[in-house]
Amino acid sequence: MATTKKQGRPKSEEKYHLVLHAASCLFLKEGFANTSMDTVAKASGVSKQTVYSHFESKDALFKAAISSKCRSYQLDTQQLIDATSGSLSLFECLQKVGCQFVRLLQDPEAIAIFRVIIAEAVNSPHVATLFYQAGPEASLATLSSVIEKFGQGSLNAKVAQQLAVDFCALLKGEYHTMMLCGIQSPLKDEEITAHVNSAAEKILLLFTHYTQQNAKC
CATH class of the missing domain: 1.10.10.60 (Homeodomain-like)
Known part of the structure; x- marks a missing residue:
């Protein structure tokens, strides 16, 4: 049978x-x-x-936990691509990504995991590497690809990557250090918008400078 x-x-x-x-x-x-x-x-x-x-492995589980937190703020690779695949301008794209990034920075769990990484990094740099790969590195790589796409051939990958790094650095600034130290209250929605707009405007100026410079070559 x-x-x-x-x-x-x-x-x-x-x-x-x-x-x-x-x-x-x-x-x-x-x-x-x-x-x-x-x-x-x-x-x-x-x-x-x-x-x-x-x-x-535990490494894979840790990276998944970090990626999950980024995903909850629409900052994972696919969601960043989806957010910029429509009719948004570069400035609108930076606004959208920037506001979510700032909200993630002031999320209590995100702050707590940053503190864990800082505490363990001295004795276990491997943990810091895992965190960077799953969170900042993945999001930066996608954002730089998006910026390069807006350049329409007049912006190379290296410059686009630097603009992505500069944008995130402007968003973090002194504010993120103070958040980690517990001496900064979370920004309200209108404060987040103003903070992000200021950073986006600076990146847009740099973006325009580089694209125009390359157009003359």
Whole structure:
């Protein structure tokens, strides 16, 4: 008698999010070094095998937690592309991305993870690298691609990358340092808009300068 082979059960999206949420909380509370896959499994109420079925390592889990936070503020790669694929001007694009970036900077969990990274970076630079790759580096790479696209061939990738870096630096400025030190209150919506507009205007001036300069060559 022929037997029907049972199909494997698909990975549960619910369990994926349970694991990711538990890991995010533990990374914030205990730090990277003191969080293990065992403690993540226990906190999420699943087996260690289930954790590994979704995330191949603690490094992968940490990067996923950082990416998830960026995604919640529409700052992951695909969402940045989607946001700029319509009829937005470069200034409007910078406004949209900038406002979300500032909101992420003052998110209590984002501030907490920055502090964790700073505390552990001296003894574990690997953790800082993981954080940078999953968060700032990925978003900067996409933003620079968007800026280069607006240049329509008159802006090379290196200059576009520098403009993206400059834009994020202007947004952070003294404000982010003060947030990390706990001596700056979160900006209100109108303050965020004014802060972002000021940074966007400066980048637009630089963008125009470089594109016009290349057009003359």
